[in-house]
Amino acid sequence: MEKIGFIGLGIMGKPMALNIRKAGFPVTVLNQSKAANTLAEAGADIVASVKELAEQCDIIITMLPDSPDVEQVVSGPDGVLESIRPGSLFIDMSTIAPSTARTIARQMQEKGVEALDAPVSGGQVGAEAASLSIMVGGREAAFQRALPVFQAMGKNIVHIGEPGAGQTTKAANQMIVGMTIQAVAEAFTMARKAGVDLEKMREVLLGGFAQSRILDLHGKRMIERNFAPGFKLKLHKKDMRIALQAGEEFAVPLRGTAQVAAQMDAALAQGNGELDHSALLLVLEQEYKN
Numbered sequence: 001m002e003k004i005g006f007i008g009l010g011i012m013g014k015p016m017a018l019n020i021r022k023a024g025f026p027v028t029v030l031n032q033s034k035a036a037n038t039l040a041e042a043g044a045d046i047v048a049s050v051k052e053l054a055e056q057c058d059i060i061i062t063m064l065p066d067s068p069d070v071e072q073v074v075s076g077p078d079g080v081l082e083s084i085r086p087g088s089l090f091i092d093m094s095t096i097a098p099s100t101a102r103t104i105a106r107q108m109q110e111k112g113v114e115a116l117d118a119p120v121s122g123g124q125v126g127a128e129a130a131s132l133s134i135m136v137g138g139r140e141a142a143f144q145r146a147l148p149v150f151q152a153m154g155k156n157i158v159h160i161g162e163p164g165a166g167q168t169t170k171a172a173n174q175m176i177v178g179m180t181i182q183a184v185a186e187a188f189t190m191a192r193k194a195g196v197d198l199e200k201m202r203e204v205l206l207g208g209f210a211q212s213r214i215l216d217l218h219g220k221r222m223i224e225r226n227f228a229p230g231f232k233l234k235l236h237k238k239d240m241r242i243a244l245q246a247g248e249e250f251a252v253p254l255r256g257t258a259q260v261a262a263q264m265d266a267a268l269a270q271g272n273g274e275l276d277h278s279a280l281l282l283v284l285e286q287e288y289k290n
């Protein structure tokens, strides 16, 4: 089996790496990672540097916060590009700018390495249950090589197209998710003010046309006021920025996306960036206090 090096063991990366390990792949992680011990207990190898990891592994996966973090790990000093072996496969599963994904694919190709952008949807729950949706950009042969590893982490795995196509799809996903959270938050705030029982409202709406996973999971979070992440608001704001940049690039006015991005800015200004993105509700509650 191919040896997998996994960099970025956060809310998503840790369960994803554990699921790869559970599927029987040899996994290597970095000793500076907060979750290194958990992975070691599951049988992963621990190394001290990106250099060692890249030298020892056949497939290298990153799951990091933002484009600059991936750029740093890939092309910064002592980064993946310096030591990755020709014939290896590089897969970035973070949500980053499509343009950065395309640049990385070019840089890797110059080293004789195939690259895939393979962002995910499904959240922490999907990462733990190995039921993520995975949207993939890059060459078909590289996709086929990665498929058994993707199948250890997800269920709905689609090769979208050229390098960057996975990230463009993910930006579209985040626009829909962000605007739906705002819709649920507005509906709940209005209904609560009108004296409606939100639990009963959620129950009946889940059987109708407004049904969505966001109404289900984030509606529940809003009722229970459980804003522990999950998906951090500051990361979703980063995704809305990526979407707005794509809108500018292709001259598509993304007015709803822009408004929800502004709501997210207000949430960050409230100091709520580390909370789950369902905490977008708190911006409205702050405004409607009186």
Ligand code: NAP
Binding pocket: 007, 008, 009, 010, 011, 012, 013, 032, 033, 034, 035, 063, 064, 065, 066, 069, 072, 073, 093, 094, 095, 096, 120, 121, 122, 123, 124, 230, 231, 232, 235, 236
């Ligand atoms: P997170 O919990 O903040 O984890 C990110 C991990 O990346 C950290 O735990 C750390 O791992 C590593 N890291 C952070 N800053 C770094 C840097 N500057 N350089 C190198 N490594 C760094 O974030 P997450 O929620 O797992 O999200 C990761 C990516 O998945 C993001 O792009 C996010 O948008 C996307 N995503 C998240 C969700 C979700 O529901 N959370 C869903 C879909 C997609 P170590 O401790 O191992 O060093």
